[in-house]
Amino acid sequence: MEGDELSAPHIFSNKKKEQTEDLLTSREQEIAKWVxxxxQRAGATTERFKDAQCLYLAICIEDNVYxxxxxxxxxYTLDSFEYSILLSVINECALAMENKKNIMEKEKISVLAKNEQLRADLLRAISHDLRTPLCSISxxxxxxxxxxxxxxxxxxHQIYTDIYDDSEWLINIVENLLSITRLNDGRLKLKFTDQLLDEVIAESLRHISRKxxxxxxxxxxxxxxxxxxxVRLILQVLINLVDNAIKYTPKGSTIRICAMNENGKAKIQVEDNGPGICDEMKPHIFEMFYTGKNTIADSHRSLGLGLALCRSIIEVHNGKLVLEDNTPHGCIFSFTLPLSEVTLNE
Known part of the structure; x- marks a missing residue:
């Protein structure tokens, strides 16, 4: 089946190809389409299209034909016992196809429901959480x-500063929204290049919040x-991770960015010595729109996109974003990137 029509026929035979060509005539295919x-059955050994080369039987359950x-x-003509065995096999095939169809429909419904929930969450987040900075700017x-x-x-000067901070916060949110939407839709064009990690980290710090x-x-x-x-996406990851540490740690905290060569890969870590993340939040921390119970220092609520976006970006780099506890307290977010095949001479 292809959509609502029969696909091209497939022949399963121990005979040579030229010996089965008479089974593929337009006449035989018209009989298959009628069935x-x-x-209803038709073809050889039946009253309808009895001059056909084959006996044609529909693989169906109730009104669904597969x-x-x-x-x-x-x-040679099938006897009643052989014919009943054949019908049993066909019924089993139809049942298997029905089950597969039901599974595919359930998966499709599940995906649609998930997408609808994401849209609802996005509308809720935008309508509620973006209102605060917009009202503040206005x-x-x-x-x-x-x-x-x-x-x-x-x-x-304080008012100008507040307007600037709110605007920067909104710009960051919009950039995250655009990036995660394009990543999920497969519309984001990736441009891989070889970059020195210390330069990428230094560039990311030039875009960090003034706070x-x-x-x-x-x-x-x-x-x-x-x-x-x-490099554009990895800069966004570093900016999000450092901004996240700034949001959830008290003023005066230390945020450490480390880069090293580990097990044949480049490893980057963003560490902080803040209060850390409680165990009940950890399984959900990379979920889209998950904000948890932590309070942000500047009173803005996060849309819960930053870490979800970071994870998606690292995954398209064939890496994994990992959360660990810092000692004695705080968080460590680490991820890996493939090393360049180019060798640098010092």
Whole structure:
């Protein structure tokens, strides 16, 4: 079956190809089509199309037809016992196809339900969680427009800072939304190049939230590690991981970014000494739209996209994003990248 029509016939025979060509005539295929449409047997040994080369039987359960079987009939005719055995085999085939169809339909319904839930979660997240920064930007802009001349320079600077921070937060969310949607749809074009890890880490820190000045960010990178990556996506991973550490750790915390050559791969770790993640949250931490119970220092709620996006990006690099506990407290997010095949000479 191909859609709602019979596919091209397949012959299973111990005879040579030229000896079975008379079974593939347009006349024989028309009889097979009639059997499929009418769900009745026809052909040789029956009253309908008795001049056919084969006996044609529909593989069906009730009104669902899954195919037609053709049995060449020469001088030998099936007796009643053989015919009943044949019908039993055909019924078993039809039942197996029915079960496969039901499984595929259930999987399709499950995928549709999951996609619908994702859309509902996304709408809920956007309508609820993006409203806070948008309202803040609107309110601050209104204050500057209507009362700007009565505000002192320190207050104005704080308002400008708040508008900038809220805008940066929104831009980061939109970039994550676009990237994870394109990744899931297979529309994101990857561009792999060889990059020095210390340069990639340094570039990522130039895009980190301005709040990083209130934290101690330390980098430790082995020299001349050349990794194969889509540098735009890996920058997004590092930015998300460091921003995540900033969000969930108190001011003054230490955030450490380490890069090393381990077991023939480039390994990158982002560590913090914050409160860590409780055990009940760990199994869900990489799920899309999962935000957990942790409180973010700047009062913004996360859409729960950052870590899900990071995991998807690392997976397309044939790696895995892993969460571990730091000692004595905090988190370690680590992932691996393939090393470049190019050898660097120091």
């Amino acid at each position: 499929y449409e009418n769900k 195919g037609v079987i053709a049995i060449p009939v020469d001088e 309110g601050n802009a209104d204050m500057l427009l209507n009362s700007g001349e009565r505000l002192d320079d320190i207050t104005k 990083h000045e209130e934290y101690q960010i330390v980098t430790e990178c082995d020299e001349l590690i050349l990794a194969h990556m889509d």
